[in-house]
Amino acid sequence: MIQVEDIHGVRAFRMARDILGRGLYWTAAYWVDGLLIDTGASSMSREFREATGSLPIVGVVNTHWHEDHCGNNGLLQWVRGVKIQAHPLALPYLARPRLMGLQLYRRFVWGYPLPSQAEAVGPAIATRSHRFQVISTPGHSPDHVSLYEPERGWLFSGDAYAGGLSPVFCRDFNVYQIIASLKTLARLRARFLFTGSGHVVEWPQRALEAKIAYLEETQEKVLRSYKEGQGLQEIRRRVLGSEHWIRFVTLGHFSVANLVWAFLEDPESPVRVKESRM
Numbered sequence: 009m010i011q012v013e014d015i016h017g018v019r020a021f022r023m024a025r026d027i028l029g030r031g032l033y034w035t036a037a038y039w040v041d042g043l044l045i046d047t048g049a050s051s052m053s054r055e056f057r058e059a060t061g062s063l064p065i066v067g068v069v070n071t072h073w074h075e076d077h078c079g080n081n082g083l084l085q086w087v088r089g090v091k092i093q094a095h096p097l098a099l100p101y102l103a104r105p106r107l108m109g110l111q112l113y114r115r116f117v118w119g120y121p122l123p124s125q126a127e128a129v130g131p132a133i134a135t136r137s138h139r140f141q142v143i144s145t146p147g148h149s150p151d152h153v154s155l156y157e158p159e160r161g162w163l164f165s166g167d168a169y170a171g172g173l174s175p176v177f178c179r180d181f182n183v184y185q186i187i188a189s190l191k192t193l194a195r196l197r198a199r200f201l202f203t204g205s206g207h208v209v210e211w212p213q214r215a216l217e218a219k220i221a222y223l224e225e226t227q228e229k230v231l232r233s234y235k236e237g238q239g240l241q242e243i244r245r246r247v248l249g250s251e252h253w254i255r256f257v258t259l260g261h262f263s264v265a266n267l268v269w270a271f272l273e274d275p276e277s278p279v280r281v282k283e284s285r286m
């Protein structure tokens with residue numbers, strides 16, 4: 009299913025796999041002044057093509073190479089000859105999506121993207137009426153970028169601000185980089201935050217700061233508990249509560265335990281963990 013809305017001068021496309029009439033895991037693409045920011049998932053390619061068919065699209069920029077954000081790159085490139093730009097680290101994955109090695113649940117919900125040949129994005133993108141700063145915001149993925157248009161205060165954050173204050177965390181994320189990227193975004197003092205799930209937040213400062221505070225407080229508790237000698241399961245239970253069902257659906261790719269692990273195991277962590285992953 010796809011929902012189209014014009015909001016604060018931007019056209020938003022919200023897409024989800026339809027399960028019994030309900031959307032499962034929303035993802036978003038945004039169009040403004042001929043620029044398309046992300047292209048949704050290939051499992052929604054028919055709806056996406058219909059929804060964008062009458063729009064002039066001068067170029068595409070991907071916030072990152074996850075399959076729910078670049079899924080229809082190839083369609084737009086083949087059918088309309090659209091130029092695609094992304095972070096240099098994303099280019100091999102966009103050209104050969106099988107390198108992504110998607111887990112079964114991701115193949116079911118979003119599917120592999122259609123391959124595309126993209127160019128490395130520079131520090132800014134100009135459209136006819138706007139100039140977007142391209143800001144490196146890694147952590148959710150190494151290649152992640154956000155786009156900021158200072159005149160209008162539009163901030164397109166991809167998945168850099170994802171998950172709200174939930175402790176559910178992906179094994180592939182780097183939590184220290186996520187915190188640093190959230191601080192980068194908070195310093196912009198944007199007027200509108202257009203998230204990768206389609207949620208649009210006006211005056212997002214408080215929401216960004218709340219997420220930074222939540223992660224930093226959790227970091228402090230996790231590291232203190234570890235130094236006191238608590239086991240990893242015990243830290244997860246005491247600091248973050250019970251495990252989430254999504255751990256079983258994703259075979260551990262997403263879980264609450266992953267957030268404990270991230271604070272201990274990411275390269276930036278001040279401790280060196282000897283236990284094996286939960």
Ligand SMILES: [Zn+2]
Nearest residue numbers: 072074148167
């Ligand atoms: Zn993502």
